[in-house]
Amino acid sequence: MMNDYPEFMRMVELVSSLNPLQRKRINHFISRQDQEYWEYAEDICRTLGRSFLKTNAGRVTAASAYNRMTLDFLAEQIRFKKTGVYLLNDAKVARANVYDQPEVMRYYMVGLFLSYLLWPNHFKMLQFFKTYIQGSPTVERYLEIAPGHGLFAAETLRRFPGLRATLLDISKTSIQVTSEILATFQIDSSRFDFIHGDFLTVPMEGGDFDFISMGEVLEHVNDALGFLERACRLLKDDGRIFMTTCTNSPALDHIYHFHNTNEIRDLIHQAGLRILREKALPAEAVPEERCEAELITINYCAILAKRA
Numbered sequence: 001m002m003n004d005y006p007e008f009m010r011m012v013e014l015v016s017s018l019n020p021l022q023r024k025r026i027n028h029f030i031s032r033q034d035q036e037y038w039e040y041a042e043d044i045c046r047t048l049g050r051s052f053l054k055t056n057a058g059r060v061t062a063a064s065a066y067n068r069m070t071l072d073f074l075a076e077q078i079r080f081k082k083t084g085v086y087l088l089n090d091a092k093v094a095r096a097n098v099y100d101q102p103e104v105m106r107y108y109m110v111g112l113f114l115s116y117l118l119w120p121n122h123f124k125m126l127q128f129f130k131t132y133i134q135g136s137p138t139v140e141r142y143l144e145i146a147p148g149h150g151l152f153a154a155e156t157l158r159r160f161p162g163l164r165a166t167l168l169d170i171s172k173t174s175i176q177v178t179s180e181i182l183a184t185f186q187i188d189s190s191r192f193d194f195i196h197g198d199f200l201t202v203p204m205e206g207g208d209f210d211f212i213s214m215g216e217v218l219e220h221v222n223d224a225l226g227f228l229e230r231a232c233r234l235l236k237d238d239g240r241i242f243m244t245t246c247t248n249s250p251a252l253d254h255i256y257h258f259h260n261t262n263e264i265r266d267l268i269h270q271a272g273l274r275i276l277r278e279k280a281l282p283a284e285a286v287p288e289e290r291c292e293a294e295l296i297t298i299n300y301c302a303i304l305a306k307r308a
């Protein structure tokens with residue numbers, strides 16, 4: 001089976017040879033996936049073969065980016081298990097240390113892109129998103145807050161050919177990586193605009209987006225409620241929001257610490273939103289109740305609508 005997916009396997013082999021710790025984890029995951037997974041992973045790696053994975057040097061850079069990002073996460077996990085608190089509590093410091101550092105942000109975003117093929121929970125959240133957009137009626141005005149690397153933006157723009165997208169990120173490097181990914185996916189640049197800025201403060205006209213996506217960003221800000229409230233104000237009355245976040249998930253730039261999934265649900269309701277669909281994915285095979293006490297991450301994704 002693996003021989004039928006050469007581009008994906010070449011990338012997996014390179015990641016594993018540069019970081020033997022990853023070999024077992026990745027093989028454990030990919031060997032249990034169905035044909036649809038393999039075809040998708042191969043399709044993405046072939047697409048990246050037009051740019052990021054075109055040359056051997058490019059493939060080594062991408063695999064190293066993924067490995068650096070996983071080592072950053074691992075180091076933070078070890079620190080967090082001892083202290084129980086996130087490294088930072090001020091989003092301004094995350095901006096200075098991470099978002100405004102092109103070298104750090106590039107390996108972080110390229111690595112994160114690849115994690116959607118290699119981390120079980122990231123792949124499940126991407127599947128949740130793809131299933132939702134496949135079953136959705138046409139979307140015309142799309143806002144993505146914090147596209148980071150651009151994979152979700154690329155999937156949405158591929159799914160809805162008539163769509164116009166606004167892509168907003170606080171990091172210039174995230175905008176650069178996203179524009180490179182969209183070019184790689186051969187998406188016409190007339191279909192999207194970028195806004196560079198902090199979503200909490202950047203001036204924006206509102207009320208007419210019919211789909212807003214905000215993956216893995218609430219945990220990066222101090223005012224997570226203000227963030228969701230603003231997204232709610234920018235949404236059409238019958239619009240939908242896709243969001244993901246996480247509990248007990250330390251990283252170099254995570255600020256807002258959700259201790260359990262009910263804290264996430266409470267915030268959603270306080271912001272004037274309701275949950276239409278959700279998925280909570282513990283990072284280890286333990287019941288959700290144990291995750292809070294044992295500081296185990298739960299990845300969370302949901303589709304939201306305005307409360308009547």
Ligand SMILES: C[S@@+](CC[C@H](N)C(=O)[O-])C[C@H]1O[C@@H](n2cnc3c(N)ncnc32)[C@H](O)[C@@H]1O
Nearest residue numbers: 099146147148169170171174198199215216220
């Ligand atoms: C972990 S990445 C998420 C990328 C992608 N959405 C995903 O789900 O994988 C976090 C992104 O949030 C952006 N970000 C952090 N704080 C932000 C803010 N206040 N306004 C806009 N973007 C922000 C960062 O620059 C980065 O691109």
